[in-house]
Amino acid sequence: MANSEAESRVLRLRAALDSGRWAPVKRQLASLNPSEVAKLLAALPERERNLVWEMVDPADDGQVLLHLPEDVRDGLIRQMDTAELVAAAEDLDIDDLADFVDSLPETVTREVMRALSDADRARLEAVLIHEPDTAGGLMNTDTVxxxxxxxxxxxxxxxxxxxxxxxxxxxxxxxxxxxxxxxxxxxxxxxxxxxxxxxxxxxxxxxxxxxxxxxxxxxxxxxxxxxxxxxxxxxxxxxxxxxxxxxxxxxxxxxxxxxxxxxxAGVDEDEDLFAPVRRAARRRALWLGINLCSAFLAARVVGLFEATIQQVVALAVLMPIVASMGGIAANQIVALMVRGLALGQIGAGNTGALLRKEMLVALINGLLWGLVVAGVTSWWFDSPTLGFVIGLALLLNLMFAAMAGLLVPLMLRRLGLDPALAGSVIVTTITDVMGFFLFLGLGTLILL
Amino acid sequence: MANSEAESRVLRLRAALDSGRWAPVKRQLASLNPSEVAKLLAALPERERNLVWEMVDPADDGQVLLHLPEDVRDGLIRQMDTAELVAAAEDLDIDDLADFVDSLPETVTREVMRALSDADRARLEAVLIHEPDTAGGLMNTDTVxxxxxxxxxxxxxxxxxxxxxxxxxxxxxxxxxxxxxxxxxxxxxxxxxxxxxxxxxxxxxxxxxxxxxxxxxxxxxxxxxxxxxxxxxxxxxxxxxxxxxxxxxxxxxxxxxxxxxxxxAGVDEDEDLFAPVRRAARRRALWLGINLCSAFLAARVVGLFEATIQQVVALAVLMPIVASMGGIAANQIVALMVRGLALGQIGAGNTGALLRKEMLVALINGLLWGLVVAGVTSWWFDSPTLGFVIGLALLLNLMFAAMAGLLVPLMLRRLGLDPALAGSVIVTTITDVMGFFLFLGLGTLILL
Structure with a gap:
């Protein structure tokens, strides 16, 4: 299995920690490079993490902090005093220091600046004036x-x-x-x-x-x-x-x-898998809340057809199928769009062709699985009309899913937002709402 | 905007293609390196792609093919004759050639091998005996x-x-x-x-x-x-x-x-966004089919409670909320697990701590959003009991979602499968089935 070495390291370290023997922990830490120490720290629950952090060689502090996920880094920085932070900062390259300074409290940043030589301070300032997500923010000034x-x-x-x-x-x-x-x-x-x-x-x-x-x-x-x-x-x-x-x-x-x-998937990229419970709960709550609004919207749509459901309960039994198939189909396209946009493959030059293609793909899969669903439903509920309703609703919802999966990421990007936000919540809302509306609407028209 | 240069290149090229003037197309192609040509080809619909491919400098053929997504590469290779393929292969480094040979038809591979010098053939064979996803498969033999x-x-x-x-x-x-x-x-x-x-x-x-x-x-x-x-x-x-x-x-x-x-998201990684409709439809059909089975399973569970729904139609209206919240919560965890497993942060040493943490996070968010749902539902349907039922079902389903989101990727990995397969379909099936079962089950017990 991959990663088994990393795993066994964590295991050995935790065993040593549990036994309360510090010498082997220190010995193991000394044999790792800063990026490996960072990986280890990120994989430890908070209490153990803080213990191990105390034992890291102070000369490596800066490099280790730099390799940690932002969340973990901020947690450890909060426990260090200014002198330790200044010492950690002094060992870094200018480009790394520029990243690091962003995580520091204002007062510490000033201390660090004061501790630098004039030449280094000038170089740091040269990097800091650029946006962090540009070549200027990424660069180092150590050219020969x-x-x-x-x-x-x-x-x-x-x-x-x-x-x-x-x-x-x-x-x-x-x-x-x-x-x-x-x-x-x-x-x-x-x-x-x-x-x-x-x-x-x-x-x-x-x-x-x-x-x-x-x-x-x-x-x-x-x-x-x-x-x-x-x-x-x-x-x-x-x-x-x-x-x-x-x-x-x-x-x-x-x-x-x-x-x-x-x-x-609706998670904050800085979320640390081993973050304290309270912080993790707060960070995930946002998307859950947004999804709750969207789920209530879908429920409202179902509510419009309460009278229909009362008469044909089978509609309630089957409606999740139409919605779920639309969700999967839309998310497949969103994933392809997110990749294509990240690679710069998608632009005004080809969206028309893409949309035509995806509608055709949806038509083919809609006909295929629509027929299957219609067949199974006709047999299960002994009603070919109900089969026809669900097959048609599925076909139409897959076409809507294709449009949503393609257009929502494009629209988000046009608005300067992140196309990946289309995933799960936004696109699924559209396919849920359309799925329920199409199926229950067609059911009302045709079955009653 | 990012990627605007790449976009405008595609636009200009398509304009030139549409106008039928080959000279500007050729001029534009000559100014690009093979990886840029590959990106361009991948972003063109099939008809234009084949036209442009004809115009690529044959000396670059090998490098361009190498930089293409597998799907696109296979499409172009199918149109080339053996002589062209051998010529393309001859310009490649040994490690690149090893990748390339995998895409070639058997007969062409033999031709290519024959065209190589004895030393190069020995070197190619030295790379080919290793699995492609190991250091041996990645390596080049050009050491000094x-x-x-x-x-x-x-x-x-x-x-x-x-x-x-x-x-x-x-x-x-x-x-x-x-x-x-x-x-x-x-x-x-x-x-x-x-x-x-x-x-x-x-x-x-x-x-x-x-x-x-x-x-x-x-x-x-x-x-x-x-x-x-x-x-x-x-x-x-x-x-x-x-x-x-x-x-x-x-x-x-x-x-x-x-x-x-x-x-x-349930898409094949080799899928090319601009693949021919028939191939794209076939590739996506698989996950849609699997999801259809899982959706029927969920429908079967709802079907168990047909009598309950008949009496309390509000249950049908509200049930998508419980299922959808579980799906989002589980997918958040799956995404974090997939990243953590890829980075080697998760192992036997910390899964216990992780599970405890995720259950607590689910408890907190379950209590928070459970209360909100209960409140809104009580007001909407004027029934505090119904509010209590949906709040409790939501809380329990978020706990199940946490378990599924954490354990399914781990189990898949233990079985030697890809943890990312847990996303969308598998985990969503669990949260849908559990969501419907918990909500309708509690509804039957408490409301009837």
């Missing part, structure tokens, strides 16, 4: 730059003098004397080309820099489609301001995917 | 290796002689004379350390190699937690067999996330 007119020999001498390069440096950036971005010089070219050649001869001019205000989703698509490890970020004046690295892009992709999955 | 006892000076001379390095080479791998993996030598260390030092002195011994049979999900977690760009893959004898690079890992993460999103 070279001039176009020097030889590779000189570049190599410079690098040896400079020492260690920042993580994920697969290329140096070539800039002119004004700091304007000209291209990139991959490390492997420095190593494989003739040392006498100049940077201009060897550098890659085709690799486009990212604009500082590019959305992080577009950044991720650019990394994916061009298989990048790092990319330069430039301001509107084409001057180099920083670089984005693939590790941060992976986080964006992961977060985006989780967001879609959770918001389709 | 060095011996531990040479100096960096010598390594640099060797690299200059060798020329261009494979894409995503951020490190060379250090192996002994038997090919056993010893560690990695990062390119930036070659550039920044004293050229007289030996590989042994400079190399990183701590970086663990991946086992060839490690699951691709674990590989992705390792890349994420250690922020890797490439990692060595070793066989059970610790001999280096290949390397995995971050671009392939990004694809795994993306595919995994899409899989969860779509399978929660």
């Amino acid at each position: 730059t070279v001039r176009p007119d020097v030889s590779l020999e000189v570049v190599m001498r410079y690098l040896r003098m400079r020492g260690e390069l920042p993580a994920h440096t697969d290329a140096l950036f070539v800039v002119d004397r004004y700091g304007v971005y000209l291209g990139r010089l991959a490390l492997d070219r420095i190593l494989t080309r003739d040392p006498a050649s100049t940077v201009t001869e060897v550098m890659d001019r085709d690799s486009e820099a990212l604009a500082v205000d590019m959305s992080e989703r577009d950044v991720a698509q650019e990394f994916e489609s061009s298989d990048l490890v790092s990319a330069a970020v430039v301001g509107s004046d084409r001057k180099l301001v920083g670089r984005v690295t693939v590790d941060d892009v992976v986080d964006v992709i992961r977060a985006d995917a989780e967001h879609n999955l959770l918001s389709m | 290796t060095v011996r531990p006892d040479v100096s960096l000076e010598v390594v640099m001379r060797y690299l200059r002689m060798r020329g261009e390095l494979p894409a995503h080479t951020d490190a060379l791998f250090v192996v002994d004379r038997y090919g056993v993996y010893l560690g990695r030598l990062a390119l930036d260390r070659i550039l920044t350390r004293d050229p007289a030092s030996t590989v042994t002195e400079v190399m990183d011994r701590d970086s663990e190699a991946l086992a060839v049979d490690m699951s691709e999900r674990d590989v992705a977690q390792e890349f994420e937690s250690s922020d890797l760009v490439s990692a060595a893959v070793v066989g059970s004898d610790r001999k280096l067999v290949g390397r995995v690079t971050v671009d392939d890992v990004v694809d795994v993460i993306r595919a995994d996330a899409e899989h969860n999103l779509l399978s929660m």
Whole structure:
């Protein structure tokens, strides 16, 4: 089974915790990297989590906090004093620090700013002025730059003098004397080309820099489609301001995917599976409340047909079938639309064709399952007319479901909202209401 | 708006297609990289897609096919003749070729194998013997290796002689004379350390190699937690067999996330939004059919209470509320569980704590919304007893929903199945059946 290693780690740690022996817990923690410690903490119930957190090496505090889901991070930060938080912040890269600062209380942020060197403070401010979900918010300022007119020999001498390069440096950036971005010089070219050649001869001019205000989703698509490890970020004046690295892009992709999955199901993406009961209950209550309104709306529709149901109780027995099939069909389309919109595959150019296609798919499945439902119902209630009513209602509701599943995500996006919100509640309301109305309405017309 | 560039590209291309002018279409295609061409093709309806495909530069065919969703790829491959397919295959890396070969008809695979050089054929076979969803299936065999006892000076001379390095080479791998993996030598260390030092002195011994049979999900977690760009893959004898690079890992993460999103909604992950109507209808029919069985089951339960409904029609009006609230609550938990299981956060060590927590959350929300429903119902139907019945049924159904949402994904995983299958159909069946049974059952006991 996958994940068995992670599981057995949690198990061993909990066993050690339960037995009250701290030495093995500490030993186990010391063997993990910050991201693994973060995963472990996120998987522990709150009491154990706080105990283990006390035992994490303070030098790792910053990195561990950074890798935690927001909810868990906020919980732990609330227990730390300012001195601990400042110490944790000092060990972070500028781009990580910028993320981290967002979680800190105002007063601590000021302390952290004061503790930084002037140069670091300026760099942090350079990142903080950008929206967090843009290339500027994702970037780090640790670029290594070279001039176009020097030889590779000189570049190599410079690098040896400079020492260690920042993580994920697969290329140096070539800039002119004004700091304007000209291209990139991959490390492997420095190593494989003739040392006498100049940077201009060897550098890659085709690799486009990212604009500082590019959305992080577009950044991720650019990394994916061009298989990048790092990319330069430039301001509107084409001057180099920083670089984005693939590790941060992976986080964006992961977060985006989780967001879609959770918001389709009506959960807040920041919800921590091991959050305290009160917080989890509050966060989920919202969608349940919205759904309750929508369920009452559906009940109102059923209520319109009380007299009909009184005479033909079979309608009440069968009506959940029509509604439920519509819900499933609509959610299938919503999921495909959410993926298609995230990948940038859907636009004004093809919605017409898509709608025609989905209506046809609904027609085919409506005819197929409508006939099945009609057959089973005719036999169960010994009434071909009732069979005809439910078959027709199912067919029509699947067509409505196709329209709703396709158009609601598009409309949400047009309004600047998240298309995944169409999932479960909104689209299901439409298919429930239409399902009950069609079935009971047709029943009233045809059976009475 | 995000994606607007991609959208406008599709729009422009379709306009050019509609006008029948091929020159601008070709010009636009030539300015895109293979992954962008693939995205464009995937976003076009079938007729236009085939037209555009004819115009793609044959030298890019292989790369474009590789970036397409499986469904679209298979459609295009069916139209190509063997010579074209062999030509497309020849331009691919070994790891990409291994993926590609899976999509080819048997006869073409044999042709492709014959067209390869002996060395390439041996390398392809080395990748093909591994399961596609393991490190071995993901890896490429284009490793660049060095011996531990040479100096960096010598390594640099060797690299200059060798020329261009494979894409995503951020490190060379250090192996002994038997090919056993010893560690990695990062390119930036070659550039920044004293050229007289030996590989042994400079190399990183701590970086663990991946086992060839490690699951691709674990590989992705390792890349994420250690922020890797490439990692060595070793066989059970610790001999280096290949390397995995971050671009392939990004694809795994993306595919995994899409899989969860779509399978929660009951759609096949390979389904192409622009698939031909007949294929799309067939693929979605399965879940609709399963859901129909489950809906009939729920209807059977309602049917048990026909006599009760006859006397108190309000029960029929209100019963969808109880079922729908249970469905939403259960799906919220399923989404959190699917994410938690994918991240390896859930195991035997904490399911007990999780279940207790979710039952408490359900109790709180059940009491809250149970009271609201009871109040509204008492007022609407002027019957406090009916209000009490629906409030209690809602509370109990939310508790059942919590159990189902938590335990069904765990059970599926224990059975070696995909936990995301719990979404929509399975869990909703449970909450529908329980919702109707509890509400109508309590109604029969209390109201009659």
